[in-house]
Amino acid sequence: MSFQTVTRMLLGGFAENGFIFIMTLLMALPLGLVITFGTMSSIRPVKWLTRTFVWIIRGTPLMLQLFVVMYVPGLLFDIQMPDHMLGVQVNPRMYSALIAFVINYAAYISEIYRGGIESIPKGQYEAGQVLGMTKGQIFFKVVLMQVVKRIIPPLGNEIITLVKDTSLARVIAVQEILWIAEEFSARGVIWPLFYTGVYFLVFCGVLTLLFGYIEKKLNYYRG
Amino acid sequence: MAILEVRDLKKSFGDTQVLKGVGFAMEKGEVLAIIGSSGSGKTTLLRCLNFLETPDCGIITVNGETLFDSDNRSPHSEGEIRKKRLHFGLVFQSFNLFPQYTVLKNVSLAVELLARERSDYKQNKSEILREIDSSAREIIGRVGLSEKMDAYPFQLSGGQQQRVAIARALALKPEILCFDEPTSALDPELTGEVLKVIRSLKSSDRTMIVVTHEMEFARNVADKVIFMADGQVEEEGTAEEVFERPRSQRTKAFFTNYKKS
Numbered sequence: 001m002s003f004q005t006v007t008r009m010l011l012g013g014f015a016e017n018g019f020i021f022i023m024t025l026l027m028a029l030p031l032g033l034v035i036t037f038g039t040m041s042s043i044r045p046v047k048w049l050t051r052t053f054v055w056i057i058r059g060t061p062l063m064l065q066l067f068v069v070m071y072v073p074g075l076l077f078d079i080q081m082p083d084h085m086l087g088v089q090v091n092p093r094m095y096s097a098l099i100a101f102v103i104n105y106a107a108y109i110s111e112i113y114r115g116g117i118e119s120i121p122k123g124q125y126e127a128g129q130v131l132g133m134t135k136g137q138i139f140f141k142v143v144l145m146q147v148v149k150r151i152i153p154p155l156g157n158e159i160i161t162l163v164k165d166t167s168l169a170r171v172i173a174v175q176e177i178l179w180i181a182e183e184f185s186a187r188g189v190i191w192p193l194f195y196t197g198v199y200f201l202v203f204c205g206v207l208t209l210l211f212g213y214i215e216k217k218l219n220y221y222r223g
Numbered sequence: 224m225a226i227l228e229v230r231d232l233k234k235s236f237g238d239t240q241v242l243k244g245v246g247f248a249m250e251k252g253e254v255l256a257i258i259g260s261s262g263s264g265k266t267t268l269l270r271c272l273n274f275l276e277t278p279d280c281g282i283i284t285v286n287g288e289t290l291f292d293s294d295n296r297s298p299h300s301e302g303e304i305r306k307k308r309l310h311f312g313l314v315f316q317s318f319n320l321f322p323q324y325t326v327l328k329n330v331s332l333a334v335e336l337l338a339r340e341r342s343d344y345k346q347n348k349s350e351i352l353r354e355i356d357s358s359a360r361e362i363i364g365r366v367g368l369s370e371k372m373d374a375y376p377f378q379l380s381g382g383q384q385q386r387v388a389i390a391r392a393l394a395l396k397p398e399i400l401c402f403d404e405p406t407s408a409l410d411p412e413l414t415g416e417v418l419k420v421i422r423s424l425k426s427s428d429r430t431m432i433v434v435t436h437e438m439e440f441a442r443n444v445a446d447k448v449i450f451m452a453d454g455q456v457e458e459e460g461t462a463e464e465v466f467e468r469p470r471s472q473r474t475k476a477f478f479t480n481y482k483k484s
Contacts, residue, residue: 124321149323
């Protein structure tokens, strides 16, 4: 098995990881904000429902959640996952994987948002209020930028965890990079399994640099 | 006619009654100093005037317009409260500048946002913004910070930050400007510059309420002094009356303790 062939095949598998990564981010980042507003809601039932939801999602393994999304809709409700996504033919299992990832990461990210929003001193809101700003103006013009600055480090952490978590999709037979590597080892070639680490390291390295850059950009002010 | 009239203002937090019926009146152009020990309700009073707290009871009238009347609570929409707040300006003890904006932007931001509600905003946008910019620069000059126009708050000393906060409040041209212990968070050597700015703002058409622990300042600048104790106005009069000839025992005791420290 030549190095080039293995590299190419693993890259094909890693494309699946990258796809899960991008799609999860695109959906979980906004969905997380919706959950945050739920957990911070002054309407008690909404608050407790969303907090219970976050508790369940954070309190159970992502692997279990993948199994649930994979099997429960079919077994209980006879729902089949579609095999198209954005007009492209996909493995229906990819749907299950994405649903589980998006829900799981939205729950974690919502807590990062909440921490960021709650860390902004009350005085910032009050300053906006006495200056006659509306609630929306206070959020978007005063608070948001400060929240973004504060959540970039924990968000970077979470996003880097996501890169590696994507390989969990193999438990429902999404053919991502580790799945491909295991097929090699089943045929007696063990080194591709360790070689996968390089893909993750490079990807996470790029993300680390990117987040470092964003943090530096936001460092023009303090507080 | 009094520019501000406050009657029987009461406010409790849980079981603690912080304001037990506060009332006073002010004429236009007056400077009122509110003194008293910590916990006497001075700050809560200012926060009620600025609608950061809703009083349980009482009436607040500005220029004959009733802004708050506990007996006649019209449903307060956010927009209405916002309009009422604009009668007042508030300078906080802890400045509360917006850290991500420059000095200039801190001062002009709220004015710019408010200008968006003007009916001619779309047509004359650039002209309006230019006007706001130049008036913000003028106000920053008045508090002596023309050099720091593009600095961020973290680059300024506490005294400078508080002067920016004063400029920010002035930019909205409030009828009544309130200061909540404006020098309490400052190092002693920085209080002078802030007090000097406040003193320089005194003019016939600017009404100010200053909650302060700076007795010399209150004595020299205030037209009227209120001594608060235990959520009530214990003594009220001209600076001379309150400082030189206090009638109440509590006021006397307060001054005695103050001098000792």
